[in-house]
Amino acid sequence: MRCLLYAHVFLCCLSVAHSFCPSQCTCVFHGRSDGTGSRSVLCNDPDMSDIPVNVPVDTVKLRVEKTAVRRIPTEAFYYLVDLRYLWITYNSISSVDTGSFYNLKVLHELRLDGNLISMFPWESLKEMPRLRTLDLHNNRLTNVPIEAIPYLLNITYLDLSSNKLTTLPSDLMDIWPPFNGMPISSNASQKVVLGLQDNPWLCDCRISKLIELSKMTETPVVLMDLFLSCSAPENLAGVLFQRAELDQCVKPSVMTSATKITSPLGSNVLLRCDATGHPTPALVWAKSDGSPVNNTVQESPGDGIRWSIMSLHGILNKDAGDYSCKAKNVAGNAAATISVSVASTISTTIPPLRPNIESGAATPATTLSPPTSTPNTPSVVSTVLPRASTTQSTISVKRKTTPSDGLQRASVKPAKIQQGSNGRKLAADEKSKKNDASKSVKDLKIVEETSDSAVLLWTTDGILSDAPLTVVYSRYGEDDIKRTVETNAGSGKVLLEGLASGLRYSVCLVAKGSPAGKDPCIDFYTLDVVDDGGQNQLFMIISGIACAVALPLIALLLYKILALYCKGSSTPLDEEELEKDSYVKFETISMKQRTLTSHPTELWARRQTHESERMLLCSRSSIDSQMTYKSDSCRSEYLC
Numbered sequence: 001m002r003c004l005l006y007a008h009v010f011l012c013c014l015s016v017a018h019s020f021c022p023s024q025c026t027c028v029f030h031g032r033s034d035g036t037g038s039r040s041v042l043c044n045d046p047d048m049s050d051i052p053v054n055v056p057v058d059t060v061k062l063r064v065e066k067t068a069v070r071r072i073p074t075e076a077f078y079y080l081v082d083l084r085y086l087w088i089t090y091n092s093i094s095s096v097d098t099g100s101f102y103n104l105k106v107l108h109e110l111r112l113d114g115n116l117i118s119m120f121p122w123e124s125l126k127e128m129p130r131l132r133t134l135d136l137h138n139n140r141l142t143n144v145p146i147e148a149i150p151y152l153l154n155i156t157y158l159d160l161s162s163n164k165l166t167t168l169p170s171d172l173m174d175i176w177p178p179f180n181g182m183p184i185s186s187n188a189s190q191k192v193v194l195g196l197q198d199n200p201w202l203c204d205c206r207i208s209k210l211i212e213l214s215k216m217t218e219t220p221v222v223l224m225d226l227f228l229s230c231s232a233p234e235n236l237a238g239v240l241f242q243r244a245e246l247d248q249c250v251k252p253s254v255m256t257s258a259t260k261i262t263s264p265l266g267s268n269v270l271l272r273c274d275a276t277g278h279p280t281p282a283l284v285w286a287k288s289d290g291s292p293v294n295n296t297v298q299e300s301p302g303d304g305i306r307w308s309i310m311s312l313h314g315i316l317n318k319d320a321g322d323y324s325c326k327a328k329n330v331a332g333n334a335a336a337t338i339s340v341s342v343a344s345t346i347s348t349t350i351p352p353l354r355p356n357i358e359s360g361a362a363t364p365a366t367t368l369s370p371p372t373s374t375p376n377t378p379s380v381v382s383t384v385l386p387r388a389s390t391t392q393s394t395i396s397v398k399r400k401t402t403p404s405d406g407l408q409r410a411s412v413k414p415a416k417i418q419q420g421s422n423g424r425k426l427a428a429d430e431k432s433k434k435n436d437a438s439k440s441v442k443d444l445k446i447v448e449e450t451s452d453s454a455v456l457l458w459t460t461d462g463i464l465s466d467a468p469l470t471v472v473y474s475r476y477g478e479d480d481i482k483r484t485v486e487t488n489a490g491s492g493k494v495l496l497e498g499l500a501s502g503l504r505y506s507v508c509l510v511a512k513g514s515p516a517g518k519d520p521c522i523d524f525y526t527l528d529v530v531d532d533g534g535q536n537q538l539f540m541i542i543s544g545i546a547c548a549v550a551l552p553l554i555a556l557l558l559y560k561i562l563a564l565y566c567k568g569s570s571t572p573l574d575e576e577e578l579e580k581d582s583y584v585k586f587e588t589i590s591m592k593q594r595t596l597t598s599h600p601t602e603l604w605a606r607r608q609t610h611e612s613e614r615m616l617l618c619s620r621s622s623i624d625s626q627m628t629y630k631s632d633s634c635r636s637e638y639l640c
Contacts, residue, residue: 022052027059043067051076051088061085071095078103090114096121104128113137113159122148133157137195144168149175159195161224166202166232170249170331173209177220190220197225202232203239205249205278206330214241249331250304252277256325260339269312271338273325276305281327281334283308288322288337317342441469441489441509446524451501454524457493458509465490473507475500476523502528 021027024045031037040061043052048067055062057079065087074097077083084106094116101107107128112120118140125131125148134155141163152158153175173179176192201207213221214228230236236244256273263269275281280300285293285308298308306327312319320342326335443459456471471485471494487494489511499505508521 020054020056022054024048025052025055027056055080058082061087063087063089064091066090068092071097072100073097074099075102076100081105083107085109087111088115092116094118096124098124099127100124101127105130107131109133109135111135113139115139118142122151125151129154131155135159136163138162140164142166144172146171156191157193159193159224160199161195162198165196165199167204167206168210170206170209173213173221178216179209192221193224194221195224197228200231201228203230203236203241203244203246204233204330205247208246208248211241211244211246247278249329250276250278251332252281252327252329252334254325254327254334254336256336256338258338260341262341262343263315264343265316266314269315269319269340271310271312271323271325271340272307273336273338274305274307275325275327275334277327277329277331277334278304279329279331280304280306281329282306284326284328285310286324286326288324293323312340315340315342441511441520444507444509444520444522446507446522449524449527451527452497452499454496454499454505454526455493456496456507458520459492460489463489463511467511470510471496471507472510473505476504476506499526501526 021041022043024047025041025043027039027041029037029039038060039056039058041052041055041059041063043062043064044066046067048064049069051064051069051072053076055077059080060082062077062080062083062085069088069091070093072088072093072095077086077100081103083104086101086104086107086109089111090113092115093112096112096117096119098121100121101110101124104127108130110128110131110133113135114137116139117136120136120139120141122145125134132155134152134157137159138161141160143165144160146169149169149172152172196210203211210228213219214223214226226242228241230239230241230244252275254273254275257271261269261271271285273283275283280303283298283306285296287293293310295311295313296308297311298306300306308325310323320340323338323340324335325338326333328334441458441460441463443457445457446454447457448455460467465488467489469487469489471487472482473485473496474482483498485494485496496505496507502525504523504525506521506523508519510519
């Protein structure tokens with residue numbers, strides 16, 4: 001009896017829990033004749049501000065409409081494992097979390113239309129593998145990213161109308177026929193319905209496939225509104241999709257001038273890549289380690305073509321690595337890589353003297369590292385000459401033979417040294433020295449010395465013209481500060497620069513494989529030039545001033561001399577002639593025109609006229625004088 005009572009209480013509690021419904025919602029159970037059914041819940045209270053959390057677990061359809069709900073939290077429907085229809089429409093939702101629809105494995109239909117959603121978490125669709133209907137109508141979406149395409153493969157009803165979309169990914173249409181390459185079927189169940197109307201579309205190549213789709217008559221993809229129109233650019237504003245003509249987007253294709261480049265140390269390297277695509281792709285250089293790349297130049301010679309050149313000046317070991325040329329446009333990305341390496345070097349090092357324990361003499365050792373350059377790759381020869389010294393003697397680049405050196409070399413006992421493997425090696429070295437004795441550099445001399453440079457000449461005997469030579473020069477006595485110039489034996493000369501005036505220098509030629517201590521060396525002096533540039537400039541300024549003052553004086557003096565000479569050459573007049581010409585007759589100027597005669601008595605006197613008398617004559621010659629003396633027969637004479 002007690003067991004029956006417990007069973008009855010349990011069934012009553014289960015029925016109460018089963019029929020429990022949120023206070024702001026309405027729950028309806030749709031039963032069937034076989035005792036099964038489905039439950040739907042409607043929540044439309046305007047004062048509701050949160051998604052209800054106590055919805056019955058057997059709910060199949062949940063509708064939250066016209067409420068004040070602003071966001072959908074994470075795992076808001078986690079326990080509704082049987083939910084197939086979720087409508088959250090015409091609310092104030094502006095935020096949707098990535099995990100908001102977690103565990104909705106059987107959901108078929110998701111409607112979020114009539115909200116304020118500007119960013120939709122497209123990756124959340126992977127939590128709903130059976131979703132077929134996605135309604136985002138009348139929201140604020142501005143774009144559909146290319147990352148959303150994989151999550152839309154199974155969607156058969158997609159409504160993006162009445163949003164703020166201006167474009168779509170150029171690959172979006174490739175997931176549906178006829179652009180996905182699948183055969184077109186007449187089965188109506190495989191139709192895909194797209195709602196794209198009422199958006200400000202920017203008609204460019206990115207939506208060229210959508211425009212092409214709008215012109216098709218029989219296609220599995222059906223547009224809710226066939227009369228879609230362009231809003232931009234200006235030349236296509238208001239034009240229907242069915243009448244617009246656009247070029248399709250083409251993904252970039254990148255081609256480089258080379259895939260691997262090996263260059264000598266210190267040289268200049270140019271890397272070039274070309275890209276094609278529509279629209280014209282943009283090119284960006286990047287290094288494999290992520291470090292920035294500068295010194296680039298780009299140019300687009302035509303539509304859909306762009307090339308870029310990157311320059312490396314004075315390449316160093318740190319510049320070696322992989323450089324990527326990346327092209328990008330709205331249709332996709334592409335990249336190509338160029339591997340840059342620096343040519344290996346041959347280093348000739350003169351190490352410190354190794355003392356001979358038995359004889360007490362010091363013996364020099366020359367180490368020559370073999371080249372490791374690749375075929376058809378130039379190698380760089382560098383010579384390292386450190387300052388080597390021991391307690392017994394010092395080796396410098398400038399070889400000098402002294403009696404003490406001769407005694408030291410004579411004191412070496414080859415018979416005792418050449419023992420075992422070391423002895424065989426030294427014997428081979430002595431043999432190679434004898435064979436190379438005929439190969440030498442001679443006639444070393446300096447020509448064309450200046451205050452800061454000199455030209456070194458030499459001749460070779462038995463050495464190939466392309467054999468490397470190293471010219472080592474320094475101030476006399478300063479063996480620790482040396483300069484080197486790389487050249488070859490066939491050149492016969494080299495220019496030594498960066499010298500100081502009036503100093504003594506030492507220069508040596510180091511040839512590959514030459515016997516130690518046999519490198520030819522000479523000394524020379526640079527010209528001692530006193531810097532008198534300031535004195536010359538002062539002298540030129542003074543000379544210019546003197547010329548500017550003297551030339552006008554000389555011209556004036558010449559003018560005076562010529563004037564005196566001309567005056568002296570004229571014939572003086574007699575005293576009588578002067579008296580005759582003292583009186584000059586003037587006719588009274590009348591209104592009538594009088595003919596001028598050449599009679600001497602009617603001309604001006606030759607002698608100089610005083611200024612006051614000249615003014616008197618001029619007043620008599622005025623018009624007032626003409627009006628006073630009206631008689632033509634009346635004449636006046638004046639003593640001038």
